[in-house]
Amino acid sequence: MIKLEQLSIKDDYKVYEMLQRIGSCENEFKNTAHGISYEEYLEWLKIQDDWSRGENLPKDYVPQTIFWLFDDDVPVGFGKIRHRLTNYSREIGGNIGYAIDPYYRGKGYATKLLALLIDKAKELKVNEILLSVEKYNPASKNVIEKNGGKMISENEYRWYFSFD
Numbered sequence: 001m002i003k004l005e006q007l008s009i010k011d012d013y014k015v016y017e018m019l020q021r022i023g024s025c026e027n028e029f030k031n032t033a034h035g036i037s038y039e040e041y042l043e044w045l046k047i048q049d050d051w052s053r054g055e056n057l058p059k060d061y062v063p064q065t066i067f068w069l070f071d072d073d074v075p076v077g078f079g080k081i082r083h084r085l086t087n088y089s090r091e092i093g094g095n096i097g098y099a100i101d102p103y104y105r106g107k108g109y110a111t112k113l114l115a116l117l118i119d120k121a122k123e124l125k126v127n128e129i130l131l132s133v134e135k136y137n138p139a140s141k142n143v144i145e146k147n148g149g150k151m152i153s154e155n156e157y158r159w160y161f162s163f164d
């Protein structure tokens with residue numbers, strides 16, 4: 001069964017291992033847990049948990065919540081929801097990002113993950129959802145279009161999509 005689980009300070013080694021398989025920055029999606037030790041990961045979880053509640057945020061950051069995509073008890077990817085858009089995220093990335101463990105790509109997981117993230121964003125009362133995709137990432141463009149994203153603009157480097 002596919003489900004979304006919010007990051008918790010109790011997350012374990014399975015999630016840590018997935019985070020090590022996803023690159024630190026793939027197509028502008030940042031995975032700041034890549035390459036850190038397990039002990040650092042336990043601290044990282046606490047920081048992310050704080051940020052989700054808007055606590056101890058670095059300057060200019062907005063609250064953001066991380067969700068793991070599980071297929072049964074296997075973590076296969078993760079997504080990030082920023083609760084508000086900033087000038088930076090309007091230009092690069094938008095306020096929802098996602099990545100799938102390379103081992104599980106091409107199986108439809110990102111399409112399901114984005115659908116669940118959009119539902120969560122609505123629960124979190126995010127009032128505007130914007131995603132940008134680099135023009136050399138057709139897989140992500142497909143994921144967005146299959147979830148009803150509407151292309152609202154483009155430039156030399158990126159397409160921009162909004163959701164109702």
Ligand SMILES: CC(C)(COP(=O)(O)OP(=O)(O)OC[C@H]1O[C@@H](n2cnc3c(N)ncnc32)[C@H](O)[C@@H]1OP(=O)(O)O)[C@@H](O)C(=O)NCCC(=O)NCCS
Pocket residue numbers: 026027028029097098099100101104105106107108109110111112132133134137138139140142143
């Ligand atoms: C982009 C990414 C999330 C896609 O994950 P995924 O689970 O493999 O995606 P899905 O299996 O749901 O496939 C989505 C669609 O893209 C298509 N696709 C996959 N790879 C493709 C490629 N290289 N070129 C064109 N389309 C591609 C799939 O065929 C599928 O469309 P279909 O169902 O109509 O066949 C994954 O590659 C990833 O994590 N990349 C690194 C991080 C990233 O780019 N995040 C998005 C930033 S905007």
